[in-house]
Amino acid sequence: MLSFFMPHDHHDEDAHSLLPSEPALRVKALETILVQKGLIDPAAVDAIIDRYEHHIGPQIGAGLIARAWSDPAFKAQLVNNTDGILSDLGFGGRQGEHIVVVENTPDCHNLVVCTLCSCYPWPVLGVPPAWYKSDAYRSRAVREPRQVLAEFGVIIPPEQKIRVWDSTAEIRYLVLPMQPAQSLGLDESELALWVNRNAMIGTGLPQPPAET
Amino acid sequence: MTKQLPKDAKFRMMRKGKTGAAAMPLSPKKAFDAPWHAEVFALAVHLNEGGYFDWPEWAGRFGENLAAAKTAKIGVVEGLDGSDDYYEIWLQTLTELMQEKGLVDAKMLASIKAQWREAYLTTPHGKPVHL
Structure with missing residues (x-):
């Protein structure tokens, strides 16, 4: 939030967590199902992200x-x-x-x-x-x-x-x-x-x- | 010997090619522009490494989907910019492959997505969101 907002300003997004974008929700849904079915290992997915963000x-x-x-x-x-x-x-x-x-x-x-x-x-x-x-x-x-x-x-x-x-x-x-x-x-x-x-x-x- | 234009001339001409084709977007500093780009990228890499599809199969389908999206977008925008739109097609491709292989079904995807949406809308700000 921008710092010049008055303390009494209130925005809807403060009430609940920010809703991710439509494709982000679709990715979460896909990942949830793949994990539930045992097709992927969430730790391995995180390791791949880490590899490409920080190492390669x-x-x-x-x-x-x-x-x-x-x-x-x-x-x-x-x-x-x-x-x-x-x-x-x-x-x-x-x-x-x-x-x-x-x-x-x-x-x-x-x-x-x-x-x-x-x-x-x-x-x-x-x-x-x-x-x-x-x-x-x-x-x-x-x-x-x-x-x-x-x-x-x-x-x-x-x-x-x-x-x-x-x-x-x-x-x-x-x-x-x-x-x-x-x-x-x-x-x-x-x-x-x-x-x-x-x-x-x-x-x-x-x-x-x-x-x- | 090759010569370089002055520093400030770099990318100046990138707004429009001489053919009128779309300009090339500048590159981001980070590997991924959004967390979900990284997630869907890693899902495909992990599933490939797990043997659910080989990379030529992936690239073939992904290429077809990119081409189809480009065709569909002609006249609307100047082609894909390689960021959000690119990863949306990546996600579409991965979802298609998983569905065709019978590993994921569309109804369940829609249902879980709705559950995630609801979870975000009902979890107080700052608290971790779970299904």
Whole structure:
């Protein structure tokens, strides 16, 4: 409640608990039935929420990219044996998906989308941002990638082609951005701060930490 | 070399694409915009991990429902924005799959939902809400 309300102001919602939205009630109903039937474990559902809210996110991908920039042998493994190395590091896909790493080069900039729904490399980036799930991005990324990138502030020179990767339930993509020249010589933990989420989707480029 | 627009130019052009397509919403800072988004997301992940459906089955149906919703919304709004509407379709998809597999039935869903509504309306503010 806003602080300037007079003490005598009274609102209906004070009398009883705030009624959740219609879809929120439907989720509660569905969850209640699934628990009653023994199909789900509420603690496991909470653990999944906690995992995606607090533990899995772009910092995991950023760590991998920073290590790849620092260690050519690791980079080769990350690109050529992605599932193996991610599984070894504990970032394997839990939905049976494969992750493919696509490397940006001076000749080719990679951009990831899921035109079908919102397939995304959860184990290394967490859940996707709203724009990734929007109709606008899902349709326009394929049709006019250069324009979409410009809207994200990324201007791709005409001589650099753009390759758009359409994710599926089975295959998710992670972009390995080019290391900015200004970041050469930094150690892995410093480098990780240069790698933002969008750079690993292809809608951004690595940035100095102060600017991100 | 790629160049970046000045910082303040970022997202400025996102309001409308040159084709007139919908603008792309800005990204939230949190993983989920609302608690129920997180809950319904986790339910699907947990049920998938429990073997009730595999992920290609999920993605196929979810994709169909997203496409249908987009078609239904044309002319009304500029497409799905990827937040509430996205998770409503996620919920619709999960409910459909559970019903088709005979694990949940629509009457019971409606009844339990009504019970939850009643519980919220009759529980004093600040007290935990139970069925």
